[in-house]
Amino acid sequence: GDSVTQMEGPVTLSEEAFLTINCTYTATGYPSLFWYVQYPGEGLQLLLKATKADDKGSNKGFEATYRKETTSFHLEKGSVQVSDSAVYFCALSRGRGSQGNLIFGKGTKLSVKP
């Protein structure tokens, strides 16, 4: 079945460091891909998305490109801040008719130190 695999955490970085969180997926058809972020004590917030191959999603300095040839959607940010400390989830939906069913990875906890 469909699945999402993301790099194990936790990831600890110093402020202004470069961030990459790897995400690969297995899916039939043409899924949409998402990154969600969960701050402590809060629900999930959509960070960015891409709905077709070669699309680049971006928001708040974060970027991810939908790579169908490598079935990947890696999250990157050039310079992280302490406020970026959170848990990041990669997710997919099967697209049209997906019925609100997102398949999530296990999450990667990011801690950014000043």
Added chain:
Amino acid sequence: ETGVTQSPTHLIKTRGQQVTLRCSSQSGHNTVSWYQQALGQGPQFIFQYYREEENGRGNFPPRFSGLQFPNYSSELNVNALELDDSALYLCASAVAGMLTSGANVLTFGAGSRLTVL
């Protein structure tokens, strides 16, 4: 616009009891999905409601059931609670048209944390 609100935020139950969790969807949204997030794991899809009917279900037993009301709010009911039901339960709402377009933009609430002793 108000977001998705869930209640209660925390609750403790014992094995065998029943629990009801509530969710008010974001203004303008007409579908509600429920997810279970165990500690250290990603959320898992339980089911979705649209037009007051279940419209998709994940791999959860029948003791997980739900309702959607005419105002699009929703309830999640879990009967015969087990220790493994301890988790954060997330509600998410969306506009049905956005889901069928493939964009699938869900807005999540902060969750209800259930502890089963």
